[in-house]
Amino acid sequence: MAQLDDFKGPEADAAALPDSATLPAELAALYLCITPAQLAELRKSKRPEGRAGNGPSVIRPVEGGAAGPKDPVLYNLGTLREFARAHTAPSAFDTAASTGILGWVSAKLPFFAEREPRIKRGKRVLIGGAWDRADPLREARFVDLAKGRIRFASLTCSEAAASLWADVASHSALAEKGLALLRSETQTIEASLAATAQLAATSNSSTAT
Template identity: 80%
Template sequence: MVHPDEFKGPEADALPDTATVPAELAALYLCMTPAQLADLRKSKRPDGRAGHGASIIRPVEGGAAAGPKDAVLYQLGTLRGFAKAHTAPTAFDTASDSGLPGWLSARLPFFAEREPRIKRGRRVLIGGAWDRADPLREKRFAELAKGRIRFTSLTCAEAAASLWADVASHRAFAEKGLALLRSETQAIEAALADTGLLPAAASNPETVA
């Protein structure tokens, strides 16, 4: 968790570049999995030679007292620099844009309220944590690092069926799924109509163009 002294005031909307975050939050900030982030820390390939692939994200040095079990921390300025240099769609973006299969099966990170508002512990979502174009993402990430909110991994279908902190955000997100369902329904109905025409086409082959 980020120490409060690292912020630009108690109500800062964004974390300063000097703030440090653990690997789990660093991966979330970069819209990748912790395993992918760990791969970027590797300076050598499995064969021992220097790597020439993607830029390496290096964690903050822990000093001489740091041991192998100490948490890996990343400076936010380093993460921001990496994100600006790598603007290609992330795996999360691809999953969210892959149509109904992605909507139903791909798990994406969502910001959520820290404590359930109602009985049975139902989550209350705030927004998608993978959307780097969201103007509120930096503010929400700061709230996450301060422990005021949390994040959870859900499929888009699960998220659409969850409670949200405000109706407008929920409706805008759910409409994407409803549009996919309408498109799928239309395709099924069209296929059913074509199936109904098969007997007539079989008895009158000349009518088939």
Template identity: 85%
Template structure:
């Protein structure tokens, strides 16, 4: 890992390209699972000049010992992310309805030491959200061990405590909107059933 504690000025709010992240955090940075990142270490076809990179190589020699973690350069991760701007699996899960809301696990930034009793969590934001202007700063904090990340369903996250009301409210509104939509669909179905029964009364 680069000497993150020495970062000052503008660089203090973003990881330098020369910094390295272990595979778990590298996958989080790219909004994918560690298994997907591991798969990207394998070349499936020859790269053509000018094509988007489809392979991500870890830092050479970063795992000389089998117990050593694989490390990835942040610059390499950024280049890959720029070349693959499509919505991630996390984005898809977040936007595919109530079933995904209650079942798909997503990564969230969370406070390292909860301000309440042990065993509780206080969330900070969605770790998959590339549009979050504080995402790079949060990765600096994550790399320094100031915060952590937790894998939760959206339903679990919405019912957790958050560090600030505005972020919690904005996220929770997505779930409340889904609930309203589901409620309206159920009410519409009940009304249609009533109309059907009225049009064809049973003896």
């Protein structure tokens, strides 16, 4: 089974990793747009209520015998792709990104980011949303992620919008969603203020008469 470190030459620059590649649990969870904890639950062979687990099959590295309990759990990418095709419902990340201002400022989402800070140490430069399965560049970015060329960071959309980005178009696409939410919230607050002023005026008028 191919490991990530085995990819050299043309495969290292491929548009997508081959099905034979294996991913550690953290990247496997990211690929499926779920959390590592959710993936750990899915890989259980038996659930507490007795139902069989329905997650991707587990791949454990074996060197001269059975793998120990502390060995990392690896997933075959082909299996992950089959699982993703069979489960096309919006992910928890999709839901969090579309739950209004609360989700915008509180829900942590995975974003692809440049490996090394361009400006100064600790100043991230984002590339795109790692949960967006419709992104045509997502598979290529997983190649870069698997090879250590880029990384991913967990941020709220608010934090991401306030970060630096590698290109203006991607930053603008996310930022506009936040600005639209803020405009909507501002309009709601202004309408409430106007209604309060009208109520106060009506009350004062009634008192005067």
